[in-house]
Amino acid sequence: MAAVVALLVSSCGSNSSPPQPNPNAVTDQNANDEVPAVFYKTTEECEADTQKQQAEYEVLNSAFAAGTLTTEPTAPPIKPADCEPQMLAAQQNYQQHAPVYASLADCQAEGLECQPSPNAQNTGYYQPRFGGSYFHPFGGIPSFIFFNYGGSQRRLYQPSAVYQSATPGQVVTPNGQVVTNRKAGVVNAPRYTAAPAPARPQGTAARGTIKGRGSQGFGSTYKGTGRGGK
Secondary structure, X not given: OHHHHHHHHHHHHHHOOOOOOOOOOOOOOOOOOEEEEEEEOOHHHHXXXXXXXXXXXXHHHHHHXXXXXXXXXXXXOOOHHHHHHHHHHHHHHHHHHOOOEOOHHXXXXXXXXXXXXXXXXXXXXXXXXXXXXXXXXOOOOXXXXXEEEOOEEEEEEOOXXXXXXXXXXXXXXXXXOEEEOOOOEEEEEEHHHHOOOOOOOOOOEOOOHHHXXXXXXXXXOOOXXXXXXX
């Protein structure tokens, strides 16, 4: 009997395949590849854009139903009612990961717009200003979170919050990549905007935290110089 059990275990093990790498993971090789994404800085910006998208979708859907449009339109990925919880989740993502600096000069040395830390425990310290958030609802990239909003759990797109650069028209990812961002809504953005944010450093961040991350990359050799929001 023991031999039979051993044979079964051995057979199961021999048929199991090794874990496959995630084809959508951000790597040194694909980090600069442009992918479709959605970018918003405020709830109001999101609501205005998604209302426009929804109106356009309804017109196209009516044309499809009437037979004057041969291809069924795709519904917008984010609805106006989703904007407030999506941006609240983005703000939470930002607060969880934004490094805190001992001085305004240390924060500004990263090339960022900076503000006093709102955390009562960090009075007198500074952190990067919230610059908006990317969402990736297209292709094979989407990932989701559950967010408590209005007393219920909402299924939302995982936010990828970014920091406001000191250079107008640019934002900086938590991993240290600079992205030229010109508009809200559906944009083409580097794949690295979907990369998870590193954990917030303990205490106050050492000068150069963000720039140092940008030189490390998604492996060993990556340097980010991408553009997004075109």
